[in-house]
Amino acid sequence: MPESSVILDATAISRALARIAHEIAERNENSAEVVLVGIPAGGDALALRLGKLLTDIWKHPVPVGSLDVSMHRDDLDRRAAPNVRPTVMPFDVNGKTVVLVDDVLFSGRTTRAAMDALNDFGRPKKIQLAVLVDRGHRELPIKADFVGKNVPTAPDEKIRVRIGEKDEVTLERK
Amino acid sequence: MSWNIKDLLDIESLTAEEIVTVLDTARAFKAVGERAIKKVPALRGKTVVNLFVEPSTRTRISFELAEQRLSADIINFSAEASSFKKGETLKDTALNLQALNADFIVIRHSASGAPHFLARTLAARIINAGDGAHEHPTQALLDVFTIRERKGKIDGLNVTILGDILYSRVARSNIWALMKLGAKVTLCGPSTLVPKTFEQMGCRVTYNVDEALRDADIIHLLRIQHERQRKTMFPGIGEYTQLFGLNKARLAKTKPDALIMHPGPINRGVEIDSDIADCERSLILEQVTNGLAVRMAVLFLLNGGKGPQEVG
Numbered sequence: 001m002p003e004s005s006v007i008l009d010a011t012a013i014s015r016a017l018a019r020i021a022h023e024i025a026e027r028n029e030n031s032a033e034v035v036l037v038g039i040p041a042g043g044d045a046l047a048l049r050l051g052k053l054l055t056d057i058w059k060h061p062v063p064v065g066s067l068d069v070s071m072h073r074d075d076l077d078r079r080a081a082p083n084v085r086p087t088v089m090p091f092d093v094n095g096k097t098v099v100l101v102d103d104v105l106f107s108g109r110t111t112r113a114a115m116d117a118l119n120d121f122g123r124p125k126k127i128q129l130a131v132l133v134d135r136g137h138r139e140l141p142i143k144a145d146f147v148g149k150n151v152p153t154a155p156d157e158k159i160r161v162r163i164g165e166k167d168e169v170t171l172e173r174k
Numbered sequence: 175m176s177w178n179i180k181d182l183l184d185i186e187s188l189t190a191e192e193i194v195t196v197l198d199t200a201r202a203f204k205a206v207g208e209r210a211i212k213k214v215p216a217l218r219g220k221t222v223v224n225l226f227v228e229p230s231t232r233t234r235i236s237f238e239l240a241e242q243r244l245s246a247d248i249i250n251f252s253a254e255a256s257s258f259k260k261g262e263t264l265k266d267t268a269l270n271l272q273a274l275n276a277d278f279i280v281i282r283h284s285a286s287g288a289p290h291f292l293a294r295t296l297a298a299r300i301i302n303a304g305d306g307a308h309e310h311p312t313q314a315l316l317d318v319f320t321i322r323e324r325k326g327k328i329d330g331l332n333v334t335i336l337g338d339i340l341y342s343r344v345a346r347s348n349i350w351a352l353m354k355l356g357a358k359v360t361l362c363g364p365s366t367l368v369p370k371t372f373e374q375m376g377c378r379v380t381y382n383v384d385e386a387l388r389d390a391d392i393i394h395l396l397r398i399q400h401e402r403q404r405k406t407m408f409p410g411i412g413e414y415t416q417l418f419g420l421n422k423a424r425l426a427k428t429k430p431d432a433l434i435m436h437p438g439p440i441n442r443g444v445e446i447d448s449d450i451a452d453c454e455r456s457l458i459l460e461q462v463t464n465g466l467a468v469r470m471a472v473l474f475l476l477n478g479g480k481g482p483q484e485v486g
Contacts, residue, residue, distance in 0.1 A: 068202060071202075071206070071214035071215070071216045071474070072214065072215060072216075076216055076474075076477055076478060076479075077220075077477055077478070077479050078479045079478060079479050079480075079483055080176045080177055080178060080478045080479065080480065080483045081177050081199075081474060081475045081476075081477065081478030081483075082478075082483050083198075083199075083483070084198070084199045084202035084203070084471075084474075085202065086201070086202060086205065087202065087205060116215070117214075120209065120211040120213075120214070121209070121210075121211075
């Protein structure tokens with residue numbers, strides 16, 4: 001039975017997202033240029049939540065998309081084929097500031113794949129990265145612009161993010 | 175859903191869950207085909223050999239475009255211009271392809287079981303693009319994909335396959351796929367081309383075309399294969415058209431939302447009226463579009479390695 005401890009509860013997640021939303025607003029003066037793109041499966045719900053928070057801050061709707069990155073992964077022949085999820089990009093990314101949203105930043109390989117996948121849709125002016133949890137162990141020179149919480153982990157531990165009926169982030173040890 | 179299959183040899187050995195995994199994956203690849211940039215790097219650096227020992231145009235073109243859209247390197251190998259003419263065996267050809275480090279071999283062959291033989295012999299991933307009268311798995315996958323997309327489900331639908339079924343690998347693969355996904359399958363055609371033995375697979379067999387079409391949600395027409403000559407099987411094309419061809423009078427007696435499919439190439443005026451082939455109930459060209467997405471999905475899934483899926 002793996003040992004599990006709560007890293008962030010629902011209140012802490014709400015607070016972290018509110019802070020990230022304000023940091024995104026502070027960093028990007030031209031709010032009309034900003035679009036949010038969630039990386040499925042974990043980043044989708046978070047991107048929608050951040051979209052609502054930023055809409056309240058900026059007083060105008062903030063477009064939210066969803067970008068599946070599995071066709072751009074660099075480990076496709078090393079693991080079982082990933083589940084491919086729908087990509088929905090209901091806006092032109094050319095000239096936009098795209099904020100990629102993911103739940104956990106780990107090796108950085110998903111983020112790299114996301115940047116490649118995004119290029120197929122155009123040339124954004126800037127790409128920024130927002131994550132709820134940064135757990136370390138980067139394998140690529142990638143750094144998040146907005147982080148909900150830094151969590152030191154061992155490589156074989158698991159971070160589980162649940163967003164929905166009960167928001168919760170847990171750390172599972174073997 | 176997790177995919178741990180090395181080769182796609184037939185539908186018979188797939189589970190319903192595996193079929194659904196292909197269909198779900200294909201949905202994402204269909205969306206890729208609707209973008210400005212229709213290419214993804216999933217098979218970058220992989221070599222695919224299209225080994226078409228039996229001639230084919232549409233299946234080969236579909237596979238070739240699917241491979242190109244996945245960024246694979248491609249070698250096309252056809253019966254007419256190959257060493258088969260010089261007497262090389264399939265095994266020797268295959269070993270030569272393996273020596274070139276081919277990662278995938280897409281094979282069409284007139285002998286049933288040729289892809290299975292290659293799968294036993296080679297390390298490369300094998301995709302059956304049609305073997306004799308046995309199976310044509312990607313055709314069945316694109317057909318059930320098309321049905322699911324238009325009807326929202328497969329389970330409980332009545333599907334009638336009409337025509338030259340005896341030697342049809344398309345029919346065999348479709349029967350397997352449809353039955354595994356819960357459809358009720360009816361077969362109809364001249365009794366010489368639709369033997370009762372198909373009832374053993376769980377299908378209904380009838381020689382009364384009106385009865386076969388009455389409850390159908392999907393009418394799947396098969397071409398009379400002139401090239402595999404049927405002179406002894408039925409009196410003539412004219413009589414076939416009269417007895418089994420889909421015309422306006424027959425279509426009027428079907429369910430108003432019944433949809434028409436055909437694997438192509440169609441013979442206008444033989445198994446299908448020209449007007450019907452072009453009507454809004456015909457899915458024939460959607461099948462072609464979906465075939466591309468399904469073949470991309472199959473290549474993508476087979477490219478996966480062993481072990482668990484990546485998360486995070």
